[in-house]
Amino acid sequence: MKACYAKFNPHQFLECHTLDAINVLKSLKNSFYWLEELSPGIFELSFYAVLLHDTGKCASGFQKSGLQRERWGYRHELLSVPFVQFLDYGERERNLIALAILTHHKTLDELEEKLPIGDGNLSPEFHEKLEELFDRSEYLEQVFIPRISNMEAYYFGTKRPPKRFKLPADWKEKLRDFDFQALKEWYEENVDNERLTLTFIRGLLNASDHLASAGETSIALLPDINEKLELRIPPEKLRPLQIEASQHAGNLILRAPTGYGKTEAGLLWANKNALRNGKEIASRIFYVLPYKASINAMHKRLMGLFPDPSLVGILHSSAGFYLYTSSLEYERLGSLYRKIYTPLKVTTPFQLMKAFFGVGFHEMLKTELAGSILIFDEIHAYEPNVLGIILAMLEEVAPLKAKTMVMTATLPDFLEDLIKETLPFRELKVPANDANKFTRHRVHVIDGSIDSIEELIPELKLYQKVKKSSRPALIACNSVDRAVATYRVLKEKGFKVLLLHSRFTHGDREEKERTLLERMNDYDFVVATQVVEVSLDVSFSTILTEPAPLDALIQRFGRVNRQGWRNGKIEDVYVLTQGSEADEKIYKDYRVVEESVKILEELDGEELKESLIPELVSRAYSVISKKLTEEVQDYKKLAKDVxxxxxxxxxxxxxxxxxxxxxxxxxxPGIYAGEMLRLLNRGMGIEAHRYLVPVPMWLYWAEKESFHRLSDRGVGKHIIVAELEYSPETGLLREPLTGGDIL
Incomplete structure (x- = not known):
């Protein structure tokens, strides 16, 4: 008798891989029990989908190709599907299982031209491949099928498990006669009514198969959060709103100043609202932030609470490189974080939106979002299109037993109203007297622009402040071009300056951030764009900033005197009245910037009381709140249609x-194109990532002629080269790359 392997190198017998996948499904059944309420019978149907999903791999051609490390060239799912007719179910249940098996690797659209339907060329090929399956019929009949009753008893854990599968004597003939056309028609007729069950059954099958293939036999659960937090913050040291959040069941909006402990409040709320498996938290918790830098920082912070890296995941487009540079098992962890395995994930909203745009294995992510806990931090930072999609997404997951918390220091009234219109939320606010204890800044509005930086430094005595505090001052610019120009002026004047913005390669950005953390006090000035608002946990002596919307300015102020609330210390912060022409492209309705400057002029020379900030931010946005509300609502409607x-x-x-x-x-950058190609050809893709620079779409289209593919074929065809000036000192500039003289 010849063996049937489901996996090769290392080899794994069909029944062994199937049992591993059943183990994963069993852990999902025990943990995600609420799916049974949402779709009754889902875990029984999913069991039989997992049980039969790889039977088609017994075909002799598949086995031979696997052993020789070659592609077989035929979809094994097509041979697995017909086995569902031997399940003791009605048409509905059999078809749901069949469709999950059929699509566990490819979607129906991708399989459209491969289905053996009608009298075309596909049916003879299907029958030819079935004969290859029958070559190993002895293994199926004597090894795999006899184990099914044991697998049923193990999974269902009852004395009388549902023995649904029975292989008839004429099973080969029945496989030949399977009607794929009828299955396809049933899907088209029933997909709308069975939307949730089809989502969950494919999601559970994919989750079980993917984790079993990765060597896992269960999902991870999160320990009780309160017990972990108590080791850091004794219960008697918790602040009033943290206690209230820990006791509130349901959706929540939390307004609190920077330094109050919103993150801890969010985790305590999650602990209260999460669904559990015994003492452990079974709900998947998604901590959602707008920027990669703040996500990386939060991941490090949560790893301090849960040191096992498999418990705290990170999801964004450069997560693999972050894990690699953090000396973590980037390949294994990066793979697990993209699966249903990890219980707490720090992520961008875009990773979650994939589920609703039908991207990738979207059913698996939707299954994970059912019963989930969503914590949105800094929700004010998104553009109206993203806000609209987020709100539409929250409406979608609410009926699936998901709970949402929104945390912010600066939430305009119009945005709060939009959130409350979407879902019922309770709101918690820090009382004014308590909020004012976190006041750290005195505002000064300076007439002029960053072009006068040479005169402003002595006028505002910025250098004296630097020397007195032994910490650099922050110069915050709205655009990369302004930051580079300012950096050059300061450097020419002999100051020690560090430049930080979004157009450095990932490798250079990482090096600059490490330098700032480790040798911050070596510098007189740090010139930065928005990246400094959201990334590093550093504290500057003071700030001189270009004008921006008030909530963005408050974020920038937050990088000055970070711990000042501990001893009541107040530091001066400086806001210029004039920006540059480019600012009107950055802030699409510039009126909010002008209004923000007016509001701060009223406070010129005064302390910026934390209790006033929500009202001031709402005032700043009042000039455009009606327009923004309409935009967000339009995008929300559009998203729901999608x-x-x-x-x-x-x-x-x-x-x-x-x-x-x-x-x-x-x-x-063009200067690194050769090194990039060399690394890719050596299979060192994660190292190659070090040389990539994020490029805004406006720059890509404005300088389109300066961009081209790394190569026409092979690994380089997916990489774009920017033939623009680049240096580790100033980053990618909007200047064509210049070569040496041609001799």
């Missing part, structure tokens, strides 16, 4: 649009 068009088992029609909207472009 979501409704996404069908389970199919790719979203708007998948490409999703990537166009959110992914942007990453390019390798």
């Amino acid at each position: 979501f409704n068009n996404v069908k389970p088992l199919k790719r979203g029609e708007d998948e490409e649009k999703f990537y166009e909207m959110f992914n942007g472009v990453e390019a390798v």
